[in-house]
Amino acid sequence: xxxxxxxxxxxxxxxxxxxxxxxxxxxxxxxxxxxxxxxxxxxxxxxxxxxxxxxxxxxxxxxxxxxxxxxxxxxxxxxxxxxxxxxxxxxxxxxxxxxxxxxxxxxxxxxxxxxxxxxxxxxxxxxxxxxxxxxxxxxxxxxxxx
Ligand SMILES: [Zn+2]
Numbered sequence: 362x363x364x365x366x367x368x369x370x371x372x373x374x375x376x377x378x379x380x381x382x383x384x385x386x387x388x389x390x391x392x393x394x395x396x397x398x399x400x401x402x403x404x405x406x407x408x409x410x411x412x413x414x415x416x417x418x419x420x421x422x423x424x425x426x427x428x429x430x431x432x433x434x435x436x437x438x439x440x441x442x443x444x445x446x447x448x449x450x451x452x453x454x455x456x457x458x459x460x461x462x463x464x465x466x467x468x469x470x471x472x473x474x475x476x477x478x479x480x481x482x483x484x485x486x487x488x489x490x491x492x493x494x495x496x497x498x499x500x501x502x503x504x505x506x507x
Contacts, residue, residue: 371490371499375400377420384487385423386464386502389416397421397460421462424507425455427481428463432474442491449473453504455483467503482507 370376378384389401393413396406399421406413436447451468468477469488484507487500 366498367496368489368498368500371501372400376485376487376502378487383423384485384502386421386485388419388421388460388462390419391416397457397462399462399464421460421464422458423485425457425464425483427453427477427479427483428456429454429479430468430474430477451477453477453483455504467501469503469505472506476506 374387376384376386386399387401388397388399389403390397391406391408391411391413392415394406394408394411396408396411396413397419398407398416401416401418403416404414406416430451430453432449432451434449436443436445448470450470451472451474452465453468454463454465456463466485467488469486483504486503486505488503490499490501492498
């Protein structure tokens with residue numbers, strides 16, 4: 362039996378899990394013009410043609426399609442936490458199914474750029490990002506092939 366590991370989001374308020382444990386991103390929506398934004402914020406509608414200044418928090422689609430992707434083959438410089446030795450990983454810009462919003466995220470380990478193509482169905486997941494000084498595993502959202 363493995364020891365229980367405490368997990369906390371690396372950033373609060375960007376994603377949540379529903380009762381079944383399925384993660385979704387949290388976005389903001391302008392009630393005046395319907396524009397979505399991620400990461401969520403409380404005001405300042407991103408639509409330049411709209412003067413809306415009260416955004417509502419909304420759950421975003423769990424699925425989308427690959428809009429673009431790349432592969433990171435170099436360890437990012439500190440303070441970004443990076444495993445040692447560094448393992449290349451893919452990053453995908455996924456267009457959310459309902460909102461049309463494009464959300465950039467890391468792709469799960471084991472899936473590299475050669476495994477991806479534009480238009481491919483992706484699903485939101487969560488993954489460990491790093492373990493902090495208190496031994497808490499910090500998790501972030503990411504994408505996997507649906
Ligand atoms: Zn607006």
